[in-house]
């Protein structure tokens with residue numbers, strides 16, 4: 001669905017050139033839900049704008065939904081949906097009128113447009129809001145309307161730019177369910193986010209971008225496994241004896257922590273071994289690595305801190 005090679009964008013500014021995206025390769029298979037994760041300013045929006053024909057790359061090439069990005073941008077546009085950060089639903093229109101207007105714009109007859117709108121209102125939980133002005137909708141309802149507008153022409157590939165930004169936790173979860181449903185309906189989804197929980201929950205596969213380059217790629221679980229293992233924390237009066245058995249173990253009072261691969265599976269054997277040498281335990285915890293640990297390992301910086309500072 002997406003095959004991009006060496007895609008790059010350099011901006012010329014008064015203070016000199018800015019390499020926003022430095023030659024990225026991106027592959028997305030049909031039906032995948034791929035998350036494009038990175039801190040503010042990493043190059044997510046610039047990449048997305050290139051992939052959706054809104055910005056011409058300064059180098060590289062791509063085939064999107066079967067059409068060449070550089071030689072057939074109109075073909076690309078016909079076959080994709082794009083939901084930007086601030087979408088263009090006409091502010092003083094009613095919800096159903098707005099959708100119907102767009103459907104007619106895509107060339108549907110009045111009859112087909114009405115059928116399509118009814119279907120989308122149902123799918124995106126917007127029934128009962130047909131006559132409401134777009135401005136009067138809640139944040140979550142507006143985002144669902146934006147996405148409904150993005151899939152009016154039944155694209156097989158949908159781009160979502162930071163879909164849940166500025167939504168409250170409940171509306172975010174609800175929106176995520178709708179995004180998952182799009183995937184279940186067979187739509188390939190490429191979404192940018194700087195939220196770790198969103199990337200973790202939604203993505204089959206993640207691309208992590210930092211300073212314009214892709215620094216990691218894999219399923220959320222694969223990426224977490226790549227970090228130096230799960231963190232095991234044991235409470236024991238013999239903490240230093242336990243620490244002597246594991247590399248890089250850290251002792252704090254009656255607590256010892258260390259990382260091991262596949263902690264949940266390794267734990268029973270490990271506890272038996274400690275029991276055999278007479279170690280007494282009063283607590284056991286295993287923490288899986290988070291995507292933030294992944295980012296920290298790849299870049300030396302915490303994505304969580306970056307997001308908070310933004």
Ligand SMILES: Nc1ncnc2c1ncn2[C@@H]1O[C@H](COP(=O)(O)OP(=O)(O)OP(=O)(O)O)[C@@H](O)[C@H]1O
Nearest residue numbers: 011013018020038039040041042043044045046047
């Ligand atoms: N039109 C422009 N002119 C000059 N520099 C730009 C332009 N657009 C983006 N940049 C720079 O390119 C880099 C990447 O920006 P981009 O918006 O792609 O990042 P992002 O990962 O989408 O960030 P955010 O999460 O804040 O949207 C940043 O350093 C940004 O300042």
